[in-house]
Amino acid sequence: MDLSIIKDQLAEYTVGIAGAGGLGSNCAVSLARSGIGTLVIADFDKITEPNLNRQYFFRDQIGQFKADALKNNIEKTGSCTKVIIHIIKLSKNNIPEIFKDCDVIVEAFDLAEMKEMLAETVQTKLPGIPLVLASGLAGWGNNDTIKYRKIDDFLYTCGDESTEVSVDLPPLAPRVGIVANMQANTVLDILMNKI
Amino acid sequence: MKIKLNNREEIIDTEILTVSNFLELKKFTFRMRIVKINGVFIPKEKYDVTEILDGDDVQMIYLMSGG
Incomplete structure (x- = not known):
């Protein structure tokens, strides 16, 4: 298929990005470069120096809201993607309204508790929208453990499903980037199959 | 009874099995997870009352912090 037809x-399509950290920033840029029509990005946090080891931000953006900075960085890629941002902490109450018009939602949180909350909310309140989760991306190496799993038409997961970040096993750019791009690739797969 | 867990067959030697019983039986102690039975999402507060029946397709995802 020709690139212009794909674009x-x-x-x-509209894709929701829940969280604009290591997963969300890299996944969003990849989706924008691929030609997604609209991205709905939600994050309440500001950029700090330790984020720069893996997140798609730059030193001069420290202190800015991640959602704001990500919108700017996406525009700098030259993509035509429309970016809608919500500077807000996502919760069971606001997720349905923020992501209701999305064709796919990407779970891009850091904490497992938030991942679970989003999964439960999307699966019960937005049941027709596919959700792409990330679980297990800490440390380095072990390329062969990172996998993709389709649970059903509405739930997908990317990652090794076993490593959790800790002081001795921090999140680093390569594995976070692999999983973020695996999520983006899963989104394209879902959307291209809708043709 | 015979069920499927993440697409693999499991034989369990019991008649009545709730999601909580199953997690205990398999020694699945990790706290953050998603459980779906035959495509239906099971909220955590229903683990004690939701029964897994013979032939059910159980999907489980462990949620690890990091992103």
């Missing part, structure tokens, strides 16, 4: 197709 025309993807331009029709």
Whole structure:
């Protein structure tokens, strides 16, 4: 399929990004470069120096809201993607309203508790929208443990499903980037199959 | 009874099995997870009252912090 046909197709769709940290920033940039029509990005946090080891931000953006800075960085790629941002802490109450018009939602949180909350909310309140989770991306190496799993038409997961970040096993750019791009690739797969 | 867990067959030697019983039986102690039975999401507060029946397709995802 010709690249322009792919871009025309993807331009029709809206993708929700829940969290604009290591997963969300890298996944969003990848989706924008691919030609997704609209991204709805929600995050309440500001950029700090330790974020720069893996997140798609730059030194001069420290102190800015991640959602704001990510919108700017996406615009700098030259992509035509429309970016809608919500500077807000996502919760069971606001998730349905923020992401209701999305064709796919990407779970891009750090904490397992938040991942679980989002999964429960999307699966019960937005049951027709596919959700792409990330679970297990800490440390380095072990390329062969990072996998993709389709649970059903509405739930997918990317990651090794076993490593959790800790002081001795921090999140680093390569594995976070692999999983974020695996999520983006899963989104494209879901959307291209809608043709 | 015979069920499927993450697409793999499991034989369990009991008649009545709730999600909580199953997690105990398999010694699945990790706190953060998603459970779906035959495509239906099971909220955590229903683990004690939701029964897994013979032939059920159980999907479980462990949620690890990091992002």
